[in-house]
Amino acid sequence: MPELPGRTPAEILARLDALRAADLPVRGGRTMAYVYDSGLDGAEDLALAAQTRVAGVNGLDMTVFPSVVTLENEVTGRAARLLGGDARTAGVFTSGGTESCLLAVLTAREHARRTRGLREGAELLLPATAHAAFHKAAHLFGLTVVEVPVDPQTCEVRAEDMAAAITDRTALVVVSAPSYPHGVIDPVADVAAAAAARGVLCHVDACIGGWYLGHLRLAPDAPDLPPFDLSVPGVTSISADLHKYGYTPKGASVLLFRDAGLRRHGWFAQAGWPGYPVVNPTLQGTRSAAPLAGAWAVLEHIGTDGYVELARRVHAATVRLAEGITAVDGLRVLGRPRASLLAVASADPALDVFVLADEMRTAGWYLQPQPARGSSPANLHLTVTAAAAGEDRLRELLAELEKAAARARAAGPAVVDREVAAVAAALDPEALGEEEVALALAVAGVGEDGALPERTAPVLAVLQAMPPALAERLLPEVIGRLYRL
Numbered sequence: 001m002p003e004l005p006g007r008t009p010a011e012i013l014a015r016l017d018a019l020r021a022a023d024l025p026v027r028g029g030r031t032m033a034y035v036y037d038s039g040l041d042g043a044e045d046l047a048l049a050a051q052t053r054v055a056g057v058n059g060l061d062m063t064v065f066p067s068v069v070t071l072e073n074e075v076t077g078r079a080a081r082l083l084g085g086d087a088r089t090a091g092v093f094t095s096g097g098t099e100s101c102l103l104a105v106l107t108a109r110e111h112a113r114r115t116r117g118l119r120e121g122a123e124l125l126l127p128a129t130a131h132a133a134f135h136k137a138a139h140l141f142g143l144t145v146v147e148v149p150v151d152p153q154t155c156e157v158r159a160e161d162m163a164a165a166i167t168d169r170t171a172l173v174v175v176s177a178p179s180y181p182h183g184v185i186d187p188v189a190d191v192a193a194a195a196a197a198r199g200v201l202c203h204v205d206a207c208i209g210g211w212y213l214g215h216l217r218l219a220p221d222a223p224d225l226p227p228f229d230l231s232v233p234g235v236t237s238i239s240a241d242l243h244k245y246g247y248t249p250k251g252a253s254v255l256l257f258r259d260a261g262l263r264r265h266g267w268f269a270q271a272g273w274p275g276y277p278v279v280n281p282t283l284q285g286t287r288s289a290a291p292l293a294g295a296w297a298v299l300e301h302i303g304t305d306g307y308v309e310l311a312r313r314v315h316a317a318t319v320r321l322a323e324g325i326t327a328v329d330g331l332r333v334l335g336r337p338r339a340s341l342l343a344v345a346s347a348d349p350a351l352d353v354f355v356l357a358d359e360m361r362t363a364g365w366y367l368q369p370q371p372a373r374g375s376s377p378a379n380l381h382l383t384v385t386a387a388a389a390g391e392d393r394l395r396e397l398l399a400e401l402e403k404a405a406a407r408a409r410a411a412g413p414a415v416v417d418r419e420v421a422a423v424a425a426a427l428d429p430e431a432l433g434e435e436e437v438a439l440a441l442a443v444a445g446v447g448e449d450g451a452l453p454e455r456t457a458p459v460l461a462v463l464q465a466m467p468p469a470l471a472e473r474l475l476p477e478v479i480g481r482l483y484r485l
């Protein structure tokens with residue numbers, strides 16, 4: 001074998017390490033969105049070893065790689081036992097929450113076509129706080145979104161409002177347990193009952209909370225939690241991400257259905273082309289077995305008792321954090337958070353939460369800005385994971401928040417020029433040419449190369465002042481500038 005002319009592994013990995021240095025940390029609990037750290041020694045190494053063992057395996061053809069069938073059955077079986085399944089429950093392992101939500105919607109659309117003859121104008125009924133993945137599903141699969149506002153105080157949707165919005169065209173009703181923006185649990189039982197009474201399917205999006213809440217309620221000192229899973233009459237499917245509170249490597253989620261007959265509507269089969277016969281249970285063709293094996297290994301390793309203990313720690317930390325944040329002058333927690341997520345808003349016009357996020361970022365903490373929409377004011381999202389739940393880490397976070405809030409107040413809010421806001425509101429997003437886009441981005445403070453300024457509060461303030469359709473026109477332009485080649 002001749003020497004390869006490429007760079008050495010050491011050089012290549014050094015480059016990778018150098019690139020990674022600009023990223024937010026994925027361990028340690030200070031990045032309070034996007035990443036989930038169990039804080040357990042060895043869990044990550046085990047996952048990496050398991051992923052290596054299955055490297056190259058293609059889950060596309062489960063008949064020639066039977067290991068993927070066994071691993072998937074064990075993973076979905078564990079999920080079904082945790083989330084109210086019974087002997088009829090059927091599951092599928094997917095690449096993440098978005099794919100689980102997409103498949104839930106696709107399955108419901110096909111079910112409605114085949115069993116109710118609903119061919120045109122299928123509707124997807126969503127609380128305003130449902131995850132963006134459902135809007136994506138409606139967009140991809142040609143459904144019309146019907147959005148129901150939530151109670152401005154609790155941030156939960158009202159069951160009677162959902163019930164009143166069900167029509168003969170409703171293909172699927174969605175509720176969240178909990179919702180991503182505010183961490184509150186929608187009234188699952190009442191909405192599911194209303195859907196069932198109309199013969200409509202009901203999906204519970206427990207992508208972020210399923211694994212956490214399912215284990216928390218097994219703790220001897222568990223808080224009161226409303227029922228939210230497949231055991232609730234009328235609930236026909238539920239999604240739970242493993243790459244969130246299962247603390248598994250990314251690319252792992254589970255979607256459970258009432259029974260295999262329902263699941264079957266979301267599968268795709270093709271035997272009419274000249275190639276191999278195809279059965280795809282997910283949206284993917286070739287399917288890496290690595291996320292499945294990594295997830296399976298971590299689930300086996302942490303086990304039910306381990307997850308219950310992690311959930312207890314996270315719960316205690318979230319309660320403590322909510323109290324501590326409420327005690328910070330000028331800050332308040334939105335809604336009635338029941339899980340491990342908090343939405344922190346300002347109670348003082350002089351304190352801008354986006355400026356607070358910038359101040360926290362300089363102190364090494366990432367809190368995720370959520371612009372004001374509908375009845376939800378601008379706020380910062382905090383996902384509390386086990387690695388952030390230690391006493392020292394919590395004290396450090398609350399102390400930083402206190403100091404950062406004082407600095408944010410001193411700096412003052414990011415304001416949007418009134419005229420700029422008025423012009424933005426009058427723009428027709430569909431009619432914008434290249435030059436107008438460039439101008440709009442320059443006004444918003446976005447560089448030619450798509451780079452955001454060090455301090456993001458002014459950009460977020462502009463974004464928030466735009467109608468969503470305009471933001472949806474401009475944001476892809478920003479990202480497009482990052483991917484020039």
Ligand SMILES: *Cc1c(COP(=O)(O)O)cnc(C)c1O
Pocket residue numbers: 096097098099101131133176178179180205206207208241253
């Ligand atoms: C994270 C999340 C999703 C989407 O999951 P991804 O894994 O990011 O694709 C859907 N719903 C809720 C409630 C979530 O928190």
